Amino acid sequence: MVRPAFGFASLALTASSAGAASNYNMVDVFDSTNFFDEFDFFTQPDPTHGFVQYVDAATAGRDGLAGYAEGGVYLGVDYTNTTTTGRPSVRVTSRKSYTKGLFIADIAHMPAGAGGSGSCGLWPAFWMFGPGWPNSGEVDIIEGVNSQTSNSVTLHTGPGCSVTNPGSLPGTKLLSPDCQGHEGCTQHNLGASNTYGASFNAAGGGVYALEWTDAAIKVWFFPRGSTSPVSSSISSSLPPPDPSTFGTPLAAFVGGPSSCPLARHFANHNLVFNTAFCGDWAGRVWATDETCAALAARCEDFVGANPEAFAQAYWLVNSVGVYQQEE
Numbered sequence: 001m002v003r004p005a006f007g008f009a010s011l012a013l014t015a016s017s018a019g020a021a022s023n024y025n026m027v028d029v030f031d032s033t034n035f036f037d038e039f040d041f042f043t044q045p046d047p048t049h050g051f052v053q054y055v056d057a058a059t060a061g062r063d064g065l066a067g068y069a070e071g072g073v074y075l076g077v078d079y080t081n082t083t084t085t086g087r088p089s090v091r092v093t094s095r096k097s098y099t100k101g102l103f104i105a106d107i108a109h110m111p112a113g114a115g116g117s118g119s120c121g122l123w124p125a126f127w128m129f130g131p132g133w134p135n136s137g138e139v140d141i142i143e144g145v146n147s148q149t150s151n152s153v154t155l156h157t158g159p160g161c162s163v164t165n166p167g168s169l170p171g172t173k174l175l176s177p178d179c180q181g182h183e184g185c186t187q188h189n190l191g192a193s194n195t196y197g198a199s200f201n202a203a204g205g206g207v208y209a210l211e212w213t214d215a216a217i218k219v220w221f222f223p224r225g226s227t228s229p230v231s232s233s234i235s236s237s238l239p240p241p242d243p244s245t246f247g248t249p250l251a252a253f254v255g256g257p258s259s260c261p262l263a264r265h266f267a268n269h270n271l272v273f274n275t276a277f278c279g280d281w282a283g284r285v286w287a288t289d290e291t292c293a294a295l296a297a298r299c300e301d302f303v304g305a306n307p308e309a310f311a312q313a314y315w316l317v318n319s320v321g322v323y324q325q326e327e
């Protein structure tokens with residue numbers, strides 16, 4: 001198993017706000033005690049046509065691409081071999097699926113490039129989606145490609161979902177209101193560099209929170225070391241987090257009875273962590289990314305020939321907590 005040789009500080013444990021109790025109850029916790037019993041390895045060809053070979057659990061264990069490390073869950077890629085057929089990597093899917101709830105992910109490290117090449121070729125994502133894509137919806141909580149320096153939060157749905165974003169952080173832009181299909185509706189805050197990639201990692205990561213109700217889907221980010229209302233120790237012995245104390249979200253997607261009834265567009269989501277290369281997003285925009293285009297003519301050429309560029313291309317997940325309200 002991989003034992004990355006670095007340390008990181010835990011978030012200071014902050015008591016949940018005095019007084020008001022959360023409406024949420026803990027449903028599941030995934031961490032170094034159970035993660036690989038609760039997530040399956042996806043081994044199909046990449047549906048987004050990436051230059052990637054998703055390996056099974058046995059191969060990941062043998063080659064050190066996944067395992068428990070540093071008190072968390074390591075999900076990595078091959079950074080030793082050149083390849084002409086796709087870089088070995090890991091994509092895992094939760095066995096359980098959820099409709100609505102509060103999802104708290106404490107992440108110490110996310111995939112980023114090593115050295116001077118930015119994160120060229122990489123397409124990491126922490127996301128969730130339901131059956132019959134895109135008709136049960138998709139929520140991309142953490143996602144980006146290539147030289148992107150802050151996080152993109154995106155919804156994908158079937159036809160008939162147009163959202164607004166009142167109450168998102170100043171600086172967060174809704175790039176398109178229509179969430180339909182591959183394009184989806186993305187919110188992006190260019191100034192929030194600690195939310196993604198090498199800057200996220202340099203600060204020791206942090207905690208992402210997603211609240212999904214019938215009214216809105218909201219994403220918050222609490223950098224490590226911040227005084228946050230979300231405890232880093234996701235544990236049944238602590239009071240559940242209370243989103244009413246979280247402050248202004250990084251991105252709020254607000255539906256509406258006719259513009260986007262969320263209950264009709266989002267259901268039964270499985271959680272996914274993956275690290276892809278090139279493909280329908282990172283590969284498609286390679287030539288328009290000056291940093292990356294300077295490295296090689298094609299995304300696949302760079303990713304195949306430069307294993308050492310991906311030594312930092314791993315997730316280290318401390319825990320994921322799932323909370324739901326009584327209906």
Ligand SMILES: *[C@@H]1O[C@H](CO)[C@@H](O)[C@H](O)[C@H]1NC(C)=O
Nearest residue numbers: 063064077078079080081088
């Ligand atoms: C690298 O290549 C060697 C030789 O083919 C192989 O045994 C090894 O499993 C590969 N490493 C990874 C991490 O895929």
